[in-house]
Amino acid sequence: MSAEQSVQNAWQVLFSDQDSSEFSQKVAPHLDALVEQGRIPAWQSLHLEQLDLQDIDPQKPLVCWLSDLNQRQILQAEQTLTWQFAFLPHPEGIRTQRRFKVAPKIPAACEQIIDAESKSADFMFCNQELVLASVMIGDPDIMRPASQVPLSLRGKLKQFVSMSVQLMQSSLMPYKIKTAKETQVHTAAMGLTMVYRGEDNDFTRRVLEPTDEDESTLNAVILAPRSIMDALNFVYNRFFSRRFENSGNKDYLGKIKSESLVIHHGGRTLNYSIDGELKQAEELTFNIRPQAIHLLNRDYPENAYHQDLKESVRVTGLPKGEAIKDLAMRPLPWIDHADPEEIKETFVTLKENAKSNQPYLVLMVLSTLLATVGLFANSTPVIIGAMILAPLMAPIISLSMGLLRQTPELIFNASKTLVVGISVSLLFATLFTMLMPLQSLNSEISARLSPTILDLGVAIISGIAGAYANAKSEVAKSLAGVAIAVALVPPLAVSGIGIGWMDWHVFYGAFLLFVTNLVGIILAAAATFLLMGFSPFRLAQKGLLVSTVFVVAVSVPLVLAFNSMVQEQRLVNALEVLHCEQLDTPVDIKEVRIQSGNPLKISATLLANRPLTNEDLDVIKARIVKEIGEPIQLEATLAIKR
Structure with a gap:
C-alpha cells in the first residue's frame, strides 16, 4: 500500500477496554488532531474484548495500541496474514515497540505510519508460539x-x-x-x-x-x-x-x-x-x-x-x-580446566623442555657470563638481558609437572637438566671472577645477599605465571616478563662470585635466594597445573607435599631475615628523627645504614651548621646507645649546612 492509499483509508485502532481511560487521554487526542489536519480521513476504534476477526478490513491499516501479551495473541492469529499492521507505543508493549522499531512517542509513531509504504516482516516461533x-x-x-x-x-x-x-x-x-x-x-x-x-x-x-x-x-x-x-x-x-x-x-x-x-x-x-x-x-x-505480516512503518528495515x-x-x-x-552439572572451578588435547600438547612440550641439549648449555654459559659482567659493572640493564637469555625456567616448570603427575622420566630429565645448568652457571661465574681483579661489593651484588620472605612471594607469583603461560600458548609471550621477575641466573652468578672470592657469606646469601626462587616456582607451578586440571588430586598430593616441605624449610631463614629487616628499618626510622638536646646546635642524622655484629655497626651522615668536635660525637653516640639499648660502633660522616 502506498503512502497516498494509507491517507485515504481510515485507521482501525485496536485497544483493550482495560486501557480505555488511558487511551482516551493519551492516544485519541493525537488521532483527532491528525483528522483535523487532513493527515488521515478518519479513525475507528476497535475493542479487543469485542473483536470479531472477520470484521477487520484488510485494506485499512490496523493500528494496535496493546500490551505485549495482547499483541502476541493478535499476531498469532492466522487471519493476520492479509492485514496491514501498524503499532503505537503502549506502556506495557516494550517488546512490540523494540521488535518493530516503533517510535517511543505517540506523535512520532503516527508519523511513521502515515509516511510508510507496506513492508513485510518475519516472525520467530518457539514450539509454535510466537x-x-x-x-x-x-x-x-x-x-x-x-x-x-x-x-x-x-x-x-x-x-x-x-x-x-x-x-x-x-x-x-x-x-x-x-x-x-x-x-x-x-x-x-x-x-x-x-x-x-x-x-x-x-x-x-x-x-x-x-x-x-x-x-x-x-x-x-x-x-x-x-x-x-x-x-x-x-x-x-x-x-x-x-x-x-x-x-x-x-x-x-x-x-x-x-x-x-x-x-x-x-x-x-x-x-x-x-x-x-x-x-x-x-x-x-x-x-x-518469513514475510508473516504486512507492516506500515517507514523506519522498519x-x-x-x-x-x-x-x-x-x-x-x-x-x-x-x-x-x-x-x-556439566558440577560446580565451576575457579580457573579454566584444560581439555585433554591441551593437556597432551602441554605435556609433550614440557617433556622436550626437560631435556638438556646444546642450545640450553650455550644459553646457560652466555647468560651467566652476561650476568656476571653486569654484576661487576653494577649495570641493571645488562643483568636484565641475562635474565631474559637464561633458559632455566623451562626445566623448573617441567620438574613441577613431573612432581605433580608423578612421572619418573620427567622428574629425572628435568632434575638432570637443572643440575647441569646450575653447575655450568657456578663454574663459569667462578672462573670469570678468578680472572677479574675487582673484589668489592656493589649495590647489584649486595642486593642478592639477603633474601627475605618477600622474595619467596615473588617466586610463587612467577611460578603461577610461568605455569599458566606454558599451559596457554596465546600468553606464552609473557614468559620473558616472568624470567625478569624471578631472576634465576643473577643469584647463581653472585654465588659463583662468592666462590671465586672464597667469601662464603656472599655464596650462602645468593644461593639461598636461588633456592628460594627454585622451590617457590616449583610449588606454585604445580599448584597452578593442578587447578587447571592437568592432574587429579590423588596423583598430585605426593608431589605437592614434597614441594611444600622444601618451601617451609626455606621459609625459616627467610622469615628470620625479614623480621631482621623490619627491625632494622624501624631502627633507621627512629634514628633519623633523633634529637640530641645536650648539644648547642641541632644535628640531623641522615643516610643511616646498620650492619649486624657485636657490637652493632651504624654508619650515618651527621648534618649540622658547624663543625662537630669529638665531644659532640661522644654525646651523639651516647644518645643513640640510649635509644637502641645496646653498645654500638659509630661511623660518622660529617656535613656542614650553611
Missing part, C-alpha cells in the same frame, strides 16, 4: 538478570554482586543443538538466548553485530563460562563495559545464526521463558515464518528474505568432547 523479543533457556535466576542492566551505578553494583554469587553457585548443563543445515553442536552451557534480531534483547544487542537488513534468520547466543573467573568476567563486562562485544575475546560466548534450531537437554526438561513467561519442555524447536541464507556457527571456545563431562 516470540516478540527473546527466548531464554536455563536457570531464570541467571538468564533474566543477564538481559537487564540497571541504569544507576548503585543498581549495577547491587545486581553485579547478586549475579556473581548466583553464577559461582551454578553449573553448566549439557545441550544438543541442530541447525537448519544439519550442523550438530554438542556443548555444555549455563544458558542460551534466542532472538530474531540482536537489538530485540538487552543482552544480545551488545553481543551480536547490528545489521541494516531484516534478515530472515534467528540468532542464538550461548553463555558457557568454563570457570568462576570466566563467569565474573562476563558479569563485569555485562554491567560495566560500554561496548561488551568489543571488550576482549570471549571464548565463553558462542553464536549461531540459522533459519531454524532444535535444542535438546539430554532427555531432561528444559526451563525456558518466552518474552518473560516461564515454561518447560523436553525439546525446543525454533523456526522463522527492508526484508532480506531469500531461499539460500548463509548460516553461521561460531562455537570454537565452548566446551566439547570430554570437557562437557568434566564441566
Whole structure:
C-alpha cells in the first residue's frame, strides 16, 4: 500500500477496554488532531474484548495500541496474514515497540505510519508460539538478570554482586543443538538466548553485530563460562563495559545464526521463558515464518528474505568432547580446566623442555657470563638481558609437572637438566671472577645477599605465571616478563662470585635466594597445573607435599631475615628523627645504614651548621646507645649546612 492509499483509508485502532481511560487521554487526542489536519480521513476504534476477526478490513491499516501479551495473541492469529499492521507505543508493549522499531512517542509513531509504504516482516516461533523479543533457556535466576542492566551505578553494583554469587553457585548443563543445515553442536552451557534480531534483547544487542537488513534468520547466543573467573568476567563486562562485544575475546560466548534450531537437554526438561513467561519442555524447536505480516512503518528495515541464507556457527571456545563431562552439572572451578588435547600438547612440550641439549648449555654459559659482567659493572640493564637469555625456567616448570603427575622420566630429565645448568652457571661465574681483579661489593651484588620472605612471594607469583603461560600458548609471550621477575641466573652468578672470592657469606646469601626462587616456582607451578586440571588430586598430593616441605624449610631463614629487616628499618626510622638536646646546635642524622655484629655497626651522615668536635660525637653516640639499648660502633660522616 502506498503512502497516498494509507491517507485515504481510515485507521482501525485496536485497544483493550482495560486501557480505555488511558487511551482516551493519551492516544485519541493525537488521532483527532491528525483528522483535523487532513493527515488521515478518519479513525475507528476497535475493542479487543469485542473483536470479531472477520470484521477487520484488510485494506485499512490496523493500528494496535496493546500490551505485549495482547499483541502476541493478535499476531498469532492466522487471519493476520492479509492485514496491514501498524503499532503505537503502549506502556506495557516494550517488546512490540523494540521488535518493530516503533517510535517511543505517540506523535512520532503516527508519523511513521502515515509516511510508510507496506513492508513485510518475519516472525520467530518457539514450539509454535510466537516470540516478540527473546527466548531464554536455563536457570531464570541467571538468564533474566543477564538481559537487564540497571541504569544507576548503585543498581549495577547491587545486581553485579547478586549475579556473581548466583553464577559461582551454578553449573553448566549439557545441550544438543541442530541447525537448519544439519550442523550438530554438542556443548555444555549455563544458558542460551534466542532472538530474531540482536537489538530485540538487552543482552544480545551488545553481543551480536547490528545489521541494516531484516534478515530472515534467528540468532542464538550461548553463555558457557568454563570457570568462576570466566563467569565474573562476563558479569563485569555485562554491567560495566560500554561496548561488551568489543571488550576482549570471549571464548565463553558462542553464536549461531540459522533459519531454524532444535535444542535438546539430554532427555531432561528444559526451563525456558518466552518474552518473560516461564515454561518447560523436553525439546525446543525454533523456526522463522518469513514475510508473516504486512507492516506500515517507514523506519522498519527492508526484508532480506531469500531461499539460500548463509548460516553461521561460531562455537570454537565452548566446551566439547570430554570437557562437557568434566564441566556439566558440577560446580565451576575457579580457573579454566584444560581439555585433554591441551593437556597432551602441554605435556609433550614440557617433556622436550626437560631435556638438556646444546642450545640450553650455550644459553646457560652466555647468560651467566652476561650476568656476571653486569654484576661487576653494577649495570641493571645488562643483568636484565641475562635474565631474559637464561633458559632455566623451562626445566623448573617441567620438574613441577613431573612432581605433580608423578612421572619418573620427567622428574629425572628435568632434575638432570637443572643440575647441569646450575653447575655450568657456578663454574663459569667462578672462573670469570678468578680472572677479574675487582673484589668489592656493589649495590647489584649486595642486593642478592639477603633474601627475605618477600622474595619467596615473588617466586610463587612467577611460578603461577610461568605455569599458566606454558599451559596457554596465546600468553606464552609473557614468559620473558616472568624470567625478569624471578631472576634465576643473577643469584647463581653472585654465588659463583662468592666462590671465586672464597667469601662464603656472599655464596650462602645468593644461593639461598636461588633456592628460594627454585622451590617457590616449583610449588606454585604445580599448584597452578593442578587447578587447571592437568592432574587429579590423588596423583598430585605426593608431589605437592614434597614441594611444600622444601618451601617451609626455606621459609625459616627467610622469615628470620625479614623480621631482621623490619627491625632494622624501624631502627633507621627512629634514628633519623633523633634529637640530641645536650648539644648547642641541632644535628640531623641522615643516610643511616646498620650492619649486624657485636657490637652493632651504624654508619650515618651527621648534618649540622658547624663543625662537630669529638665531644659532640661522644654525646651523639651516647644518645643513640640510649635509644637502641645496646653498645654500638659509630661511623660518622660529617656535613656542614650553611
